[in-house]
Amino acid sequence: MLHDRVSQSEIVAASLGEMVVEPHGWRKWLSRAISFAMHPFVLPLYMVALLVYTDLIPFAVPDQLDNYVFLVVVMNALVMPAFCVMILKVTGIIHDWSLSTRKERIFPLILVAISYACSAWLFSDALPLFILRRFMWSAFGCVVFAAVVNLFWQVSLHLTGAGGAMGAMFVMVMIGYGELLWVFAALTLMTGLLGTARLYLRKHSVAQVAVGFAGGFAIASLMMILG
Numbered sequence: 001m002l003h004d005r006v007s008q009s010e011i012v013a014a015s016l017g018e019m020v021v022e023p024h025g026w027r028k029w030l031s032r033a034i035s036f037a038m039h040p041f042v043l044p045l046y047m048v049a050l051l052v053y054t055d056l057i058p059f060a061v062p063d064q065l066d067n068y069v070f071l072v073v074v075m076n077a078l079v080m081p082a083f084c085v086m087i088l089k090v091t092g093i094i095h096d097w098s099l100s101t102r103k104e105r106i107f108p109l110i111l112v113a114i115s116y117a118c119s120a121w122l123f124s125d126a127l128p129l130f131i132l133r134r135f136m137w138s139a140f141g142c143v144v145f146a147a148v149v150n151l152f153w154q155v156s157l158h159l160t161g162a163g164g165a166m167g168a169m170f171v172m173v174m175i176g177y178g179e180l181l182w183v184f185a186a187l188t189l190m191t192g193l194l195g196t197a198r199l200y201l202r203k204h205s206v207a208q209v210a211v212g213f214a215g216g217f218a219i220a221s222l223m224m225i226l227g
Contacts, residue, residue, distance in 0.1 A: 028200075028201070030197070031197035031198075032201065034193050034197040035158060035194065035197050038158060038161075038162055038191075038194045040112075040158060040160070040161035041077065041078050042078065043161045043162065043164075043165050044073060044139050044161075044165075045070075045073065045078060046165075047135060047168065048073045049070065050183065051131060052066050052069055052070050052132075053070070056178045056179050056180055056183065065129070072122055072123075073119055073136070076115040076119040080115050081111060081112045085108050085111075088108065093107060094107070105146075105147075105150050106147070106150065109143055109146060112143050113144055116136055116143060117137075117140050120136035120137045131172070131177065134168075134223065135168050135224070137223045138219070138224050139164060141219040141220065141223045142160050142161065142163070142215075142220055144219075145160065145216065145219045146212070146215075154204075154208060155208050155211050155212045155215070156195075156198055156204045156208045156209045156212035158212070159191070159194065159195055159198065159209045159210075159212035160213070160215060161216060162190070162194050162195075162213065162216065163191070163215065163216025163218075164216035164220035165191075165220070166184070166188065166191055166216075166217055166220075167216060167218065167221035168223075168224050169184045171220075171225060195209045
């Protein structure tokens with residue numbers, strides 16, 4: 001169906017009689033590079049690497065567990081979701097690697113949510129990993145939010161992930177977990193660039209970007225406090 005093959009922003013533009021023209025030139029490639037660098041699959045890895053391999057939060061992860069913790073998150077947050085998406089693509093359940101339609105997002109979102117929950121569960125018995133455990137539950141909450149909204153409306157997964165990362169970082173800054181203010185400022189800048197890139201590539205409408213960011217920020221903040 002046409003509705004399943006084009007983004008909502010394209011449908012709106014078509015309904016208004018506007019032609020949707022694919023962007024060209026260096027701005028297009030820069031926007032794609034930003035989208036790739038801030039992909040929802042890799043954002044958790046940046047955050048976990050920050051907790052694991054820097055001294056910004058010295059009590060986040062004991063030194064002897066650094067590599068183990070990072071490997072667990074890589075497997076559950078990147079390798080397993082990517083492998084599952086590949087299987088879905090090969091079997092024809094999904095047809096677009098970018099998961100640009102609501103229908104094709106259902107199974108991947110469920111699988112990613114399970115993967116994040118598994119990571120949080122693996123860290124549940126280790127008291128020194130409480131910050132990391134809360135972050136993984138925050139990521140899980142963001143995916144559940146996106147999955148529920150996806151049943152009725154298409155939301156930006158990129159901005160949901162970026163909003164979630166900002167929400168988690170915001171709570172850590174406000175509570176004083178570490179010297180993270182400059183990290184939060186850099187993440188804010190990158191999130192703004194990501195939103196601009198997604199709009200420039202015509203992947204989403206302004207509403208989809210705004211709702212994705214706001215939902216991710218709110219859910220992650222709440223999960224960091226209550227998790």
